[in-house]
Amino acid sequence: MSALVHSFAVFDTCLARLYVRPTDLLFALAARILPGPASREDLHEFVRLRLLAEEKARKDLGLEAAGLGLVYERFPKANPWGLDPDLAQSSELDLCVHSVSPVPPVLRQVRRLIGQGERVVYITDSILPGPALRRMMEANGFAGEIYSAGETGKTKASGQLFSLVLAAEGLEAGQLVHTGPDSAADYKRPRSMGIKTDFRSEAVLTSHEQHLLRLHRDCAPALSRSVAASRLARLRDEPEAKLAGLRALAADVVAPVLTAFVAWTLDEAARAGLARLYFLAREGQVLHRLAQVLSPAVNGPEPRYLMGSLACWMAPGLAGLDREEFSWLAAAGQSRRPVDLLAKLSLTPEELLQAVGRSMPALLSDHPLDDAGLAGLWTLLEDGGARRLLAGKAALARELMLAYLEQEGALEGPVLAVADMGWTLTTQRALREVLAARGVDVTGYYFGLTGVRLGRMEAGAHRALFIERAAQSVPGSLDSLLFKHVALLERVFTRADHGRVLGYERKGGTVVPVLGPTPQGAAQTREVQETVLAYAESLVRSGWGEDTVSALRETAVESLRRFLASPEPGQARAVAGLPGQDERDLPLxxxxxxxxxxxxxxxxxxxxxxxxxxxxxxxxxxxxxxxxxxxxxxxxxxxxxxxxxx
Known part of the structure; x- marks a missing residue:
């Protein structure tokens, strides 16, 4: 017996809700239609009355499900707000219709079946009226007959709705193939009736998303939309099998964390009256792309991307640096190969050895320098010949750096505002020292600043989303974990698709950055960045407000804390399979x-x-x-x- 009809569940299969839990949508509805600024008590009372009306409609009529019209017939007309039930019903319909998004892989499957001449229908326990459901489905690309609990009074969970579909379509049970996400209503029940099933669980919430929802009762619309945005970012298309774990990690953890940071940064910069904000390469690439999505929604400043690196900003002052200030060359987790270390100073091992007139075989080796080798390198860099070489390079670096910054409009005002992941403020100090001669100060907005950061006297004005206060951190809290894993955050969260900026050069009348080798893991970088952007775009589409920012911050803090303190095995495997940005990056x-x-x-x-x-x-x-x-x-x-x- 061949299958004649394919049926699909509507929600969490064809369509993903922008409010994960139905009651969250009702709270959003209450906030939209109740007069005044509604109190929390008012919101809860409206939802209680709405749910009581639905229960009463079912009981009065002896139905498994009562349609929305029947529900609002029983919503009290003498309610505390003088609310017209008909108005409330039309508002709920409108919110429902506009609070969904198609699941692209399922949409492609449905269109393929229809293109092959197969019949496709939809079966749902939704209580929305048939015309509204059809309008909703067609607006998202799905065509076909819809059988709903609201229209029939029967549900999938009992099997009665499946029986009705079989009778209406003139089918035997084995001629229907049903696809859905609910293990009971879409799998066990139809299988017990002889219906073939195709269980699809990709739209089911991940354990991390479920954890976030469990932190709140089902009366948190903004949090619900944040979790829904993670799900939609995961479902935007079908990832390569080897990248599926990375996408889930990016959607559930990376996206809310970075989106919260960029939203905070844009808001702070707007409050300060800034018209333009520069995100610094390389970690700032994904942050800049996020800012382009978010800035119109938050009325933030114009986001721009500034190509550079600590080595570039430090280059104009290299000749005057002491040994302590050179410590950034061999920061923890970075390559200690001589060629990599000296590239940050725009030097080659051969140049340095020729300038000092000495021999150091370890400097010509491809092996990383140990502590003794680093001490030897510092000694060479303090030699007079090395200082003269660095002084010449510093003068040219200053000229090119200022020309590039001026070309990019970064010197047009009295203050250059920058944004970056942060950590120690060394970059801001280096920029500030170079720009002082031009009368331009620097202010910065950062994801995090460690306990060994520079102060305002050295680096200038700055703000940070997270600041390390070791004496105040509680074991297991985000503060106690975040600053131990800087390399992890930069490797996983802020990957870039271009090489490290080594310096600048003139080309065709403009100053352009000189880039190091293209980073490894281009596919992984693209996956992380596109998932983060899909998350932010979903949040913006669903309506941005003050409650979005607070819920986003809360989601970000808990997501990052949980990831760092107790990652899930799939998340850890995704990180383990992630290549470093540079060839010599150490394993995480x-x-x-x-x-x-x-x-x-x-x-x-x-x-x-x-x-x-x-x-x-x-x-x-x-x-x-x-x-x-x-x-x-x-x-x-x-x-x-x-x-x-x-």
Whole structure:
């Protein structure tokens, strides 16, 4: 017997709701139609009366589901707000119709079936009127007959709606193939009736999304829209299998975190009366793209992208730097290869050795420098010949840097406002020192600033979303975790598709950046950035307001805290499979084994791994076999592992 008809569930299959929970939509409806600024008590009372009316309609008429018209016939006309039930009904219909988005993979499947001459129908437990459902489906690209609980009084959960469809279509059970996300109503019930099923769960909320919703009762519309935006970003198309885990991580964690930061930055800059804000390369690339989406919604300043790097900003003053100020060359987690270190100074090993007239074989090697090798490099850089070489490069670097900044409009006002991930304010100080001669000051907006940041006297005015206050942090809180994982955030959250900016050069009458090698992992970078943008675009489409900003901040804080403290295995595997931006970037995590457990107990190192101090312990545990994860939950072993990996 061949299948003659394909049926699809409507919500969480063909369409994804912009309010994840139906009651959240009712609270949004109440806020929209109640007079005045409605109190929280008023919102709850409206929703209570609306749900009571639905329950009464079912009981009065002996139906499994009562249509929306029947519901509002029982909504009290003598309500506390003098609200017209007919007006409330039309407002709910309008909100429902405009609070959905198509699921592209399912839309493509439906269109393919119709193109092949197959019959497609839709089966839903929705209580919306048939004409409204058809308008909603057709507006999102879905054509075909709709069988709904609101029109028939029967539901999928009982099986009665499936029986009605079989009779109306003249089918035997085996001639219907039903696709839906609910394990009971869309899988077990139709299978028990002999109907073929195709269970689709991609629109089902992830465990992380469910966790966020559990933090609030179902009366938080803005939070619901934030979680819905994560789901829509995941569902925008079908990712490559190897990138599916990364997309889920980007949608659930990276997107809300970066969107919250950029929204905060634009709001702060607008309050300061800034007309333009420059996002600094490379970490600022995705932030700038986000700002282009968000700025119109928040009435923020014009976002621009400024190509540069710490090495570029430091270059004009290289000749005067002391050894302590050179420490940024070999920051934790970055390459110690001589050629990589010296490239940040616009030098080659051969240039430096020729300038000082000395020999240092380690400088010509491809191997990373150890601490003794770094000390030797510092000694060479302090030599008079090296200083003269750096002075010449510094003068040219200053000229080109100022020409580039002027070309980009960055010197037009008395203050250059920049935005970046942040951490120590070294970049802002370097910019400020170069621009002082032009009478331009620098102010900055940053994701985070560590406890060893520079002060206002050295770096100038600045604001940050997160500031490390070690003495005040509570174990397990975001403050206690965030600043231990700077390399993780930059590798996963703010990947860029262009190489590091090494300097500037004149070309065709303009000054252009000189870029290092194109980063590894172009597909992964594209996946992260496009998912983040899809999230932000969904939030903007669903309506931006003050409640959006507060819910976004709350979602971001909890998402980042949970990711850093107790990542899910899929999230850890996504990070483990993520190549570094540069060829010599060190790994962020690895799965643990029996030798790691033994080494932790005995206080030694794992054979073949040496020091593991730079690894993300929580990610290592999550990426490990189940028995390791179970052992690592024991306080004693957890403490030993933390000590070993710190």
């Amino acid at each position: 995590l690895r799965g643990l084994g029996i030798l790691d457990v033994a080494a932790a107990w005995l206080g030694g190192s794992t054979p073949g791994h040496g020091g593991d101090g730079g690894l993300w312990l929580e990610g290592c545990v999550a990426a490990s076999p189940g028995w390791i994860r179970s052992l690592a939950r024991r306080p004693r072993l957890a403490a030993l592992l933390r000590s070993r990996f710190s």
